[in-house]
Amino acid sequence: MPNPVKDVTFNEYEPESLAELRGLCARMSPHWTGSPGPRKAAAAVPPSLIRGVSVPAGSARLIDGMSEYGD
Numbered sequence: 001m002p003n004p005v006k007d008v009t010f011n012e013y014e015p016e017s018l019a020e021l022r023g024l025c026a027r028m029s030p031h032w033t034g035s036p037g038p039r040k041a042a043a044a045v046p047p048s049l050i051r052g053v054s055v056p057a058g059s060a061r062l063i064d065g066m067s068e069y070g071d
Helices: 018-031 057-064
Strands: none
16 A cells, blocks of 8 residues: 655755754744743543544544654
8 A cells, every 4th residue: 555645855954963953943932932931731631521532534544654653
């Protein structure tokens, strides 16, 4: 069966090191928005309220086409 997932390639520049990536992130941080102040932790959901998960067919095919962790 052919793999329905398309390869993702980036034509833009990719950083060569963690230090370079951190520098790029620092340069971009003024452009990012977010709520000021500390975030509150989400309240736990009781297991009795969890009824299942519904996943669209396209998303399921995407995940099915991905390699396993550590491949």
